[in-house]
Structures are given as structure tokens and as C-alpha cells.
Amino acid sequence: MPDKSPLPARLGAAALSRRRCTLWLSAAVLVLAGCTSGSKKPQPAPLEPVVPLVPVRAVWQLPVGAVDALLVPAVQGTTLAVANAAGSVMVIDGDSGQVRWRADAGAAFAAGVGFDGERVALVTRDNELVALTARGVAWRQRLPARVYTAPLVAGRRVFVLAADRSLSAFDADNGARLWNQASRGTEPLVLQQPGTLTAVGHTLVAGIGGRLVGVDPDSGRLRWEAVIGRTRGATEIERLVDIVGRVGRDGDVVCARAFQAALGCVDAAAGRLLWTQAADGATGVQASAEHVYAVESNGRVLALARADGRRVWAQERLLHRTLSAPLAIGRTLAIGDAQGHVHLLARADGTLVNRLTTDGSPIVDGPLRVGNTLVAVTRNGGVYAWRPE
Template sequence: MRSFRLFTALAATSLLVGCSSLDALNPFSTPAPKMAPLPEFKASATLSPVWSAKIGEADIYRFEPAVLDSDVIAAGAAGDVARFSGGQTRWRVRVDGGLTAGVGADADLAVVANGAGEVVALDASSGAERWRAKVNAEVLAAPGVAKDFVVVRSSDNRVFGLDRKDGAIKWTYRRTTPALTLRNPSGMLLENNVAVLGFPGGKLAALDLNNGGLIWELSVALPAGATELERIADVVGDPVLHRQTLCAAAFQGRVSCFDVTNGKTLWSRPVSARGGMSRDVRQVYVTEDTDAVVALDAFSGASMWRQDQLVRRVLTAPLATSAGVVVGDTEGYVHLLSLENGAFIGRTQADSSGVSVAPRAVGELVLVQTRAGGIHVFQPR
């Protein structure tokens, strides 16, 4: 059962073995089972379209749109970066070299990474290029933009601290990478002058942005199994901070929550997560590698509900909103689940190309970016 679940999950996730990627883990296997049909239900809520726009296709990458108040900055693989306001284009530029990651942004900077191993910072108001820095590494996750630094992590799990004024590399954090890891564009949590990042081996680390020094390290999950494949336990998605509680999830591992004041584990539950998590005041929401969405009590980790009728639809990480839990799938459907019991309460389709990155909140609205480059904003109610 463990092997079936693992191969099902990895069918939608590329792997790295040293510098080589595995495109087919088992060429002699039988065709994978079909995805679950869309469940029928009586809608009690809607996801009404508010506005939409178009940016370039994602190709093999996953681009996360950045939200600035009610504006959205998005990017595509061909190099287009644009800022949208209420569906209107404020600016659009083309970055040379093709893009592999983005967008990280604040009110001043919008930052992307290109295929030449460069980090490119644009003026968030005009799109004009401010600077570019050569990190000579593949960047798959959106850069983080902090007060004095731009933080970039490479696919080999190095972390670079760049001066946000000119892109000069101020420090580099390195750690040993296991032989086999997920090709997973995990991001980071920036809080005050600290970056919190998840790593292979189930580790969560906090870095001092002044010098890249390690402040602390916590274990979200411990690798287990007889083979390298079974021992993959990478932290996936972005860590989530709510007041003094920090939570993170690992593939083939656990969901764990910690007290950030002392590093004590508050609770830990066995869950194999695919792409991260979300939370509200009461509950933590996780998408499992089996495409089930689960809700756990935020204070104890107790199971609250489980929605498992979307098997093999390659769900995104969830987004908790006041109207419900939002997830996207590989056919571009956006599902709205009840906060109370996980039942389907609403559904719409962005486009048929699929949604592979977690939905984002734009105030009370919900934003999704599709693989074809569609930017879609919905009002859940």
C-alpha cells in the first residue's frame, strides 16, 4: 500500500537524483488509474468571476502570483511579467532568458528568476529593471523580499541573501542534500529579520538575514524506510505562522506545529503532504499526496474531517478563507469545501489547463493562476 501511494504521488512530482531528474520511475508499470470524476453536490455557495487577465504559460515551472493590496503581479515562462489592477494591465515587461520562478514582491520590488541563473528585480510601480544578480543556480521558488534583503533558494537547497538595493550577494547558506529529493519549489516565511525555510530530511530552519547564520533547526519529520525512495521526507510548501505557533508539513512525513518562543513541539501528526498547508484560527488544512484534503485541530492536531473524493486530481495546497477551503486541480477546477465538515459547497473552472500552485487571497477574493497563464479572481460567497 505504501509503494502504491508513493508512486501515485510521484507521478505528479519530478525528482532529483544528484543532478539528474527521473521522468519515469517505472516504465513497465500498467497505466495509472484514472482520476476521480467530479462529485455531484447541491451548491450552497458560489465562486463568482470578478476579473481575469492573461500572462505567459508556465511550461514545466510553477509561478506564484504576488498580491499587493488588491493588485496582482504575475509571470510566465517566456519572460513576461505584468502588474494587474482590477483586470487592467498597469505595466507589462519581458525579461530575457526565460523565467523559472516568481513572483516575490513588496510595494517597491518585484523579483523573478530566469533560466540563466539570474535573479532580476523590477520596480513594482513601473516594471523597470532595477538590477540583476547572477547566482549561477536554478531557482524554482519565488524569491522572498524583506526589508533589507532579497532571499533566494536554489533547487540544490542553497539560500542566497541579496542586498535589495543592488542585488549584491551578502551571504550564502549551504547544507547537505540527500541523494534523492523532491523537485519541489518550496518557499519561505519571512518574519522580522528572519527567514524560515523547510528542507529535505524533514528539517525546518530559521536563518538570520543579517548574515545567513542558522538561528535554530526543528524536525518536522524523520526519514523512514529501507530505500532512498522511501526515505524522502522533504518539507513542502511554505511554513505557516499564527501568533506564536509555527506549522509545517512534509512529504511521507508529518504535520508538526511548534511554539516559536521555545521550539517545543506542540503536536505532530502522520500526514504525507504534497504541496503545503493553510490555517485559520481553529484548524490546519493540508492536501495529502493521495489528493485528500484534511482538517486538523490547530491546538491539538486531532482529525476534524477528511475530503477524499478528488483522488488523482492532483490538488494544490489549500487556502483557508472565511467562505471555505479552496483548492485547485489538474483540470482547472476550483473547489470550495465547507470549513465545518469538508463537504463540497461550490465549484467553478478557471480554464482547462490546470491549477498547480495554491490559490492566493486578494482581500476577500480568491486568485488562481493556471498553467496556460490565466489569472482568475473569484468572489466566494
């Protein structure tokens, strides 16, 4: 079956505002033909010495093989699931670093990881949805459209958000297709980076264009939708808007980013938009009862009041370092960069309180909390674990 997905746009957030791109029309879709830089790329802010006000010790380290940017690791409790680009999966105990089980899909991976503690779900470069357990490949299912977002494994189902902005559900035991919800969107371009797919209670929450939608996981019926970011600009590239990366969650409140457009929070139980505001960024967010933490395209780190989006503090010592999504862990905020560092900031005021190093390659998606352990996975395939002392 031919791939009818919208054309993926690979440009990063800061790049879109600096580049002029040529578009041409082919088969009723806009095709990104080429881009030229409009200005010199800013240099990363130099790393200043950091006094380790929050002591952290390394506890374990593992090699897993090179990891693509779309292979986002997944956490269930104290267990971490990691996949490499070659098609192997490793499930790791977060406390000890011991490998609980490994499996090989026999094909290179394109997107993942979905994980419920028992099974792992990924999408191969041949566009097959694959479920693996400790016994190996459980089933495969051919997909009609490309996928850039990790599948969600929950409630003995596997949910898939495709690049054509459709949603599908599969039986986690045998791979049978349970339902499919076609997208109502008409956007011809889609970002080739992880989107949003999560569960809040008995509601499937997905990012469709600039909207968060709540879906009945049993039937695929739409329960609610809330607009986080709206399209704008004169060209298809300028109007490109997608919900990207991790969402921040506190109870039923879900906070999300619309690519280069806005940040906002939604009451997922009621399907009610709490607030939204313009924001320039390309990575996911983190939320607590008091704050929403986010990174702007230029590397400015922000803490916003969760109640209304009011700015609480800003940290500008990490500008232009291509920062990852933030992670709140204990009294700190952990953020990775493209040079393999994990920066720890005080959640109270954004002060830099420690810096951790890996192998020098970018941190995939951002640091993770696995039980009481802080974990980072690098593009070169290193898994690094630390614990506050």
C-alpha cells in the same frame, strides 16, 4: 561556475509509492536513470453535481501567457504579481483586475515569484536572479546553484533558497550579495518543486530537507531548527524528504509539510516544535487558529486540530484529482485541481459548497486570496477572479 546542486527528482507524491526506479552512481551523486510504473494509475473521482450553497460571482479575467509549475504567483495586500514562462511580469490590482505595471526580463523564467509590493524577483533558466520594477530590470545576479523555490523579497532584501539547500541574501536595491549560508545537509536528491521560504517577524523561515529552520535575516546565523519529517526507507528515493509548498501560519505558529513523510507545526518565535505526525502528501498546507488544512496524495482533504494534529474531518469526494494546496477564505476552503476547477469546501465540515471553472488546465500551486478576491492562475496563463456575494 558548475552547478553542484543535488539531482532534482521530478516524481509526484503518489508516483513514488507506485514506481520502481533505477539509480546509478556518477560523480558521487545518485542519478535517477529511469522508472517504471508498478500499478495502474487510479482514475480521478467523477465530479458530482454541487449545490452552490456559497454564491460566488466572477469579477474579472486576464490572459498572462503560459505559466510553468515553478512560477508561483505572489500577493502583497490587494496586489498580485504573476510571471509567465517567456519572461514577462504583470502586477495586477486584485479588486479591479487592472494591470498596474508590466516588465520583461529578456529571458525565460525558471522559478518565482517574489514580490514586496514594489519589486519582483525571479530566477531565469540561465540561473540568474533578476529584480524588476515598473521601470524594468533593476539588476541581475548570477547564482551558483539551481533554484526551484520562489525568492522572498522582504526588508529591502531578496532571499534565495537554492537546490543545494543553501540560503543567500541580496540587497534588494542593487543586488549586492550580503551573506550565504551553506547547507549542512548531505542528501543527494532534491525535489524539483517549490519549497518553503517565508518571514515570521524578524526571522527568516526556510525548509531545509525535512527541517524548518529559523535564520537571522541580517547575518544568516541559524537561530533554531525543528524537524518536521525524517528520512526513511532503503533507497535514496524512499529517503527523499523536503519541506514543500506553502506553509500555514497563524501568528507565530507555522505549520508545514515534509514531502510524503509528515505534517507539523512550530512556534517560530521560540523555535519550538509543537507537534508532528506521519502524513502522505506533496502540497502545502493552510492554518487557522483552530485547524490545519491539508491534501493527501490520493486527494483526500483533511482538517486537523492545530493544537495537536488530531483529525477533525475528511472529505473524499475529490480523490485522485491531483489537488493543489488549500486556501482558507471566509467560511470556505478553496482547492484547485489538474482539470482547472476550483472546489469550495465548508471549513466547518468539508462539505462541497460550490465549484468554479477556468480554462481546463491545472491551477498553479493553488488559489490565492488578493484582498477580498479569490484568484486562480492556470498553467495555460489564465488569471481568474471571483468574489463571494
